[in-house]
Amino acid sequence: MNKKINKIAVLTSGGDSPGMNAAIRAVVRNAAYSGLTCDGVYRGFQGLIENEFVELGPRDVKNTINRGGTFLKSARSKDFMNKEGRLKAFKNLKARHIDALVVIGGDGTFTGASVFSKEFDMPIIGIPGTIDNDINGTDYTIGYDTALNTVVEAIDKIRDTASSHDRLFLIEVMGRDAGDIALNSGIGAGAEEILIPEENLGIDRLIESLEKSRKTGKSSSIVVVSEGDQIGKNITNVAESIQENLPEYEVKVTVLGHIQRGGSPSCFDRVLASRLGVGAVDALLEGKSNIMVGIEHKKIVHVPFETAINIKKILDIDLIRVADIVSS
Numbered sequence: 334m335n336k337k338i339n340k341i342a343v344l345t346s347g348g349d350s351p352g353m354n355a356a357i358r359a360v361v362r363n364a365a366y367s368g369l370t371c372d373g374v375y376r377g378f379q380g381l382i383e384n385e386f387v388e389l390g391p392r393d394v395k396n397t398i399n400r401g402g403t404f405l406k407s408a409r410s411k412d413f414m415n416k417e418g419r420l421k422a423f424k425n426l427k428a429r430h431i432d433a434l435v436v437i438g439g440d441g442t443f444t445g446a447s448v449f450s451k452e453f454d455m456p457i458i459g460i461p462g463t464i465d466n467d468i469n470g471t472d473y474t475i476g477y478d479t480a481l482n483t484v485v486e487a488i489d490k491i492r493d494t495a496s497s498h499d500r501l502f503l504i505e506v507m508g509r510d511a512g513d514i515a516l517n518s519g520i521g522a523g524a525e526e527i528l529i530p531e532e533n534l535g536i537d538r539l540i541e542s543l544e545k546s547r548k549t550g551k552s553s554s555i556v557v558v559s560e561g562d563q564i565g566k567n568i569t570n571v572a573e574s575i576q577e578n579l580p581e582y583e584v585k586v587t588v589l590g591h592i593q594r595g596g597s598p599s600c601f602d603r604v605l606a607s608r609l610g611v612g613a614v615d616a617l618l619e620g621k622s623n624i625m626v627g628i629e630h631k632k633i634v635h636v637p638f639e640t641a642i643n644i645k646k647i648l649d650i651d652l653i654r655v656a657d658i659v660s661s
Contacts, residue, residue, distance in 0.1 A: 336432060336433075338432040338433050341369055342386065344377050345403040345462065346377035346437070347463070348438075348594065349476075349594055350463055350480070351475075351594070352462065352475040353402065353403040354598075356610040357389075358610065360460075360614055362394065363614040372431060374386055374405065375406050377406075378413035380405075380408070381413070382410065399597050401479075423452075426455070433455065434446070434449075436460070437460040437475070438462055440467070443459045443468075443642050444642055446638065447623055456617055460606075464476040464477050465507060465508055465509075467510060468641050469640060469641050469642075469646040471629065471636065479596060479602045481517055483589075487589055492522070495554070500584070501575065502554070502587060503556045503575075505586070505587070506593065507559075509530075511530065512532070515527055515558065516649075518557060525542070526543065526554070527656050528558045528559060543575065612633040624637055
């Protein structure tokens with residue numbers, strides 16, 4: 334697939350993450366630097382279907398690197414799951430003489446992009462943008478670092494109240510299938526326990542650990558819970574079990590929710606997004622397609638969509654050991 338590329342389009346899809354605007358900016362500016370023209374697509378794949386395009390040049394993306402969210406907006410498109418919807422999207426791309434696509438998002442975005450690329454022989458490069466850091470083939474995804482900083486800051490503030498009132502706080506963070514946010518923020522914020530989908534601690538061991546902590550003089554505790562943890566049906570269910578078994582604790586629940594997705598991106602995420610945005614356009618000019626640009630050991634890598642989507646990213650087991658040691 335070595336088609337000559339003169340014009341590209343960029344879109345964001347799925348959940349937003351801090352740094353997406355920085356990635357769009359880098360794509361647009363490298364396109365201009367490389368002699369290409371670039372369109373932005375509003376509302377992801379749905380925008381492709383509904384013909385929501387806008388021309389973007391270097392000055393159109395000024396003052397965006399520091400903004401959270403995505404100025405191109407995002408959406409989940411049921412229409413794109415159907416062949417009829419994808420055909421309409423392809424016709425709209427061809428009508429605007431667009432030769433290739435850059436898509437920014439997570440595994441759902443890459444799944445749709447992979448199908449579309451193969452179906453219509455359209456060169457597509459993916460950029461991993463998700464706070465969960467759950468995409469295989471890249472050390473970091475755009476937005477993850479900012480989300481971690483947001484979570485740690487929130488936990489630090491909650492700990493002030495926990496200490497003042499001798500309370501036990503269960504704090505739920507995002508991560509339906511991956512515990513990266515919970516594990517790293519838990520270590521960074523000094524949590525007494527961290528519950529993640531990858532490791533089923535079990536309610537009995539959790540209660541035993543909290544009881545041991547209290548006996549050693551801890552009058553307040555922080556437990557960070559990934560939303561995908563397997564101990565209870567939900568975080569409220571876990572809280573009720575603790576309260577029933579350890580009535581001496583006053584148990585409180587805080588769900589951080591979508592606050593984790595918002596805010597101005599950290600310097601790390603701005604730099605990461607800039608590198609991946611430039612790398613995506615470079616990959617298209619090298620004739621690459623149906624791949625994600627990621628970063629491993631500080632180097633840009635090209636990862637087939639199938640590898641990024643279908644192989645589960647392995648959690649750093651050593652961090653679990655670190656968490657056990659430093660929380661004792």
